[in-house]
Amino acid sequence: MELKTPLYDVHVREKGKIVPFAGYLLPVQYEGVIAEHLAVRKQAGLFDVSHMGEITIKGPGALATLNHLLTNDFTRMSTGKVRYSVMCNENGGCVDDLLVYKFGEEDYFLVVNASNRHKDFEHMKKNILPDTEIEDISDTLAQVALQGPNSREIMKKVMKEEDIPEKYYTAKRNVDIGGMDCIISYTGYTGEAGYEIYTANENAEKMWDLLRENGKEFGLIPCGLGARDTLRLEASMPLYGHEMDEVVSPLETGLDFGVKMDKKEFIGKQALLDRGEPKICRVGLTILDRGVLREHQDVYIGDEKIGHTTSGTFSPLLKTSIAMALIDKKHSALDTVVEVDVRGRRLKAKIVEMPFYTRNR
Amino acid sequence: MFKNPEELKYTKTHEWVKEEDGLYVVGLTDFAQDALGDIVFVNLPQTGDTVTAGESFSDVESVKAVSDVFSPVTGIVAEINEEILDNPALVNEDCYGAWLIKVSDVTGTEELLDAAAYEEVCANEA
Numbered sequence: 001m002e003l004k005t006p007l008y009d010v011h012v013r014e015k016g017k018i019v020p021f022a023g024y025l026l027p028v029q030y031e032g033v034i035a036e037h038l039a040v041r042k043q044a045g046l047f048d049v050s051h052m053g054e055i056t057i058k059g060p061g062a063l064a065t066l067n068h069l070l071t072n073d074f075t076r077m078s079t080g081k082v083r084y085s086v087m088c089n090e091n092g093g094c095v096d097d098l099l100v101y102k103f104g105e106e107d108y109f110l111v112v113n114a115s116n117r118h119k120d121f122e123h124m125k126k127n128i129l130p131d132t133e134i135e136d137i138s139d140t141l142a143q144v145a146l147q148g149p150n151s152r153e154i155m156k157k158v159m160k161e162e163d164i165p166e167k168y169y170t171a172k173r174n175v176d177i178g179g180m181d182c183i184i185s186y187t188g189y190t191g192e193a194g195y196e197i198y199t200a201n202e203n204a205e206k207m208w209d210l211l212r213e214n215g216k217e218f219g220l221i222p223c224g225l226g227a228r229d230t231l232r233l234e235a236s237m238p239l240y241g242h243e244m245d246e247v248v249s250p251l252e253t254g255l256d257f258g259v260k261m262d263k264k265e266f267i268g269k270q271a272l273l274d275r276g277e278p279k280i281c282r283v284g285l286t287i288l289d290r291g292v293l294r295e296h297q298d299v300y301i302g303d304e305k306i307g308h309t310t311s312g313t314f315s316p317l318l319k320t321s322i323a324m325a326l327i328d329k330k331h332s333a334l335d336t337v338v339e340v341d342v343r344g345r346r347l348k349a350k351i352v353e354m355p356f357y358t359r360n361r
Numbered sequence: 362m363f364k365n366p367e368e369l370k371y372t373k374t375h376e377w378v379k380e381e382d383g384l385y386v387v388g389l390t391d392f393a394q395d396a397l398g399d400i401v402f403v404n405l406p407q408t409g410d411t412v413t414a415g416e417s418f419s420d421v422e423s424v425k426a427v428s429d430v431f432s433p434v435t436g437i438v439a440e441i442n443e444e445i446l447d448n449p450a451l452v453n454e455d456c457y458g459a460w461l462i463k464v465s466d467v468t469g470t471e472e473l474l475d476a477a478a479y480e481e482v483c484a485n486e487a
Contacts, residue, residue, distance in 0.1 A: 032453075033424040034399040226398065226425050292402060292422040314401045314424045343420070343427070 005050035006142045006204035014222050022114035024051040027224040036227035037316040040190050041357075043219030044148035046211055047228055049189075049196070050204065053117030053138040055110045055124065061131035062106050069127055069267060070100070071250060073260040077102050082169040082185050084258050086250040087120065088268025092275050094244040096120050097255070101171045101185065109173075109183070111143075111196075113240045127267060142204035146211055147194030147231075149359075150218035155184075155195060157214040165195070178210045189228060191235025192359055230313050233322060236284060236355035242295060242310045243282060243324055249275060253326065254282040280307060281332050284354035285323040288337070289347040293323035298341045299349075306331045309340060315356060322356050323349070364476075365390060366457055370433070371479035372471050377457065378433040384463040385434045389421065392483045394456045397423040400449045405441045405461060412438060412464060414471045419461060421452070436467035 002020045011018060016027025026048065029036060039045045057065060066074045072085035079102050087095040096116040101109040112120045121136045128134055146154060155164050159177045164184070171185035180203040188194040199207055212220065229239075238244055244253045249272060251259060261272065287293055293312035298305050307327030315322045323340070331338070334353060339346040369377045375393035379386050394400065402422040412418040417429035418438075440463040445451050451459040474482065 028425070029398060032399050037424075230424060290402060290404070292427065294427065314422065316399075316424065 005048055006201040007048040007050060007144075007208055010205055010208050011048065016222065016224060019225070021225055022051055024114065026051060027222070029224040029226045030222045033224070033226035033230060034316040036221060036223040037230050039219060039221045040148045040192055040223060040227065040231055041317055042149065044146065044150040044154060044194075044215055044221075045190075045223035045227065046208070046215065046220055047145040047147065047223050048143075048208070049145050049228075050142040051114035052143055053112040053114055053120065053136065054141050054143075054198065055112060055117075055121060056135045056137055057108045057110060057124075057128075057132060058135075059106055059132045061129045062108055065129045065132040066100065066108060067263065067266060068129055069124055070098075071259040071266055071268065072100070073263050074100065074102070074108075079104055080170050080172065082171050082187055084169075086244070086255055086258055087123070088250065088266070088272070089123075089246060090268060090271060091247075092249045092268045092271030093246040094240065094248065094250055094253075095123050095246070097238065097240055097244065097250075097258075099187065101183070103171075103173055116240060140201060141198050142201050142207070143196060143198050144204075144207060144211065145188055145190075145194060145196045146215070146220075147188045147190040147192050147223075148220070149193060150215075150220070151192075151194040154211065154215045154218050154220060158210055159184075168193075178206065180207060182207075189237055190231035191237065191355060191357055192231070229311075230316055233311050233313050233324070234315050234317060234355065234357040236324065238282070238324075239311060243326070248326065249278065251275075252278040252280050252282075279329055280326050281329045282310070282354075283325055283327055283332050284352045284356055285309070285312075285325055285338070285340070285349040286318070286352050286356070287321040287323075287340075287347060287349045289349075291342050291345070291347050292321040293340055293342065293347070293349065295323075297323075299325050299327055300339045300341065300346070301331055301336070306338065317357055324354070365479055367476050369457070370473035370475065371482075372431065372433045372473065373482050374431045376431060376433050378470075378473065381463075384439055384465055385436065385467050386460045386463050387433060388460040389430065389452055389456050390479070391456050392486075393428070394453050397421060397426060397428055399424045400452045403445050403449045403452065403461065405446065406438050408438050408441060410438045412436060412462070414469050421449075430461065431471075432464070433471045433473060434464050434467045435469040436464040439463045439465040
């Protein structure tokens with residue numbers, strides 16, 4: 001049985017097309033994926049991401065626990081910062097990827113993928129170090145993402161300007177937005193400027209309506225999972241279960257920046273060392289023929305299968321098909337022309353630089 | 362969702378067909394275009410190709426997914442709608458106007474439904 005987020009009734013009211021996703025009933029689209037995608041690129045979009053999991057890690061052992069569980073290094077992280085990390089298993093594969101918010105020396109807030117939430121929590125509980133408290137608070141919190149170049153203007157209308165996080169990957173908590181107690185971070189999964197806002201379930205509907213109402217003059221529209229996927233793909237952001245999984249290592253899928261091999265120890269470090277220099281890597285593809293690349297399609301050079309696509313779609317901004325693929329590293333040079341098996345047809349595609357889209361800062 | 366025109370016949374796989382001057386005109390239903398979402402490519406056969414009732418003659422790509430289009434009739438492709446190759450969104454905008462192919466020399470058809478029977482099929486899938 002699928003769960004409903006606290007915003008389920010709102011999605012029905014907003015005429016969202018509801019589908020099951022990661023155990024939840026969520027809108028795949030409202031108006032249409034292309035319109036929603038372009039709204040986020042040019043103006044603003046509002047997403048319900050309440051399905052995401054939130055886990056707190058607290059106590060004198062919290063920092064040591066994070067450094068043990070996760071591939072990134074949190075030693076020099078300042079309070080108020082947000083940091084991306086992978087969590088590896090003993091074999092160097094990925095248990096999940098996640099965000100870590102630091103609210104105090106012994107006070108961390110982690111945001112994990114909905115589909116991995118229970119698995120992550122079990123893995124963390126099993127591996128925490130002494131003097132550490134861990135709690136899964138996912139079911140108490142709603143989360144909305146306001147994304148797009150007009151996001152800041154909209155937030156300015158509903159909260160004190162000095163409470164808005166200034167820098168990318170920073171966060172504030174106990175912030176008042178329309179009388180509601182919130183966590184707000186300058187983060188997102190679209191490649192655009194924007195904020196992610198966490199508040200108690202009972203505030204969810206009020207928060208949604210507040211942002212919708214104040215966002216209207218800035219072109220804000222509600223956006224579904226469809227646009228969330230096309231936006232993150234244009235920004236080349238990896239998605240668990242696609243670009244990485246329990247087998248693929250973070251180094252193989254190009255997440256080196258979040259893996260600190262010079263750290264003394266973390267779960268999976270030895271396995272990553274033993275696995276050696278990765279033989280595969282993640283590349284971006286754009287199609288040269290007519291058609292649309294999708295996930296799980298084999299990639300060839302001549303008769304040699306060199307890998308497979310992990311995500312693919314039609315890019316509403318670039319107006320052509322783009323994909324990410326995990327392929328043999330020795331064929332991964334930019335501009336290499338490959339063939340992708342699209343439902344039995346070989347379509348030509350070219351290896352291109354990622355991300356496919358970068359916003360002007 | 363707008364109404365499925367009474368004068369058309371429908372397949373369970375969400376194509377519509379109508380006979381017009383001896384040709385069978387084939388398109389996608391409103392249910393199909395709505396389920397697919399924004400359509401970005403339509404692949405069509407060539408004039409002179411054979412299509413077979415119940416078999417795929419085309420695929421339609423939306424941002425979200427790809428879907429086969431099944432021929433309601435067996436015959437020969439007499440004409441294709443070139444306009445939708447360049448502007449596939451026409452299928453979203455006006456699915457009962459934006460036909461895909463016209464078929465001649467028809468020798469057989471799928472089980473074809475009237476609008477009321479087709480709406481029941483849709484109701485069961487929704």
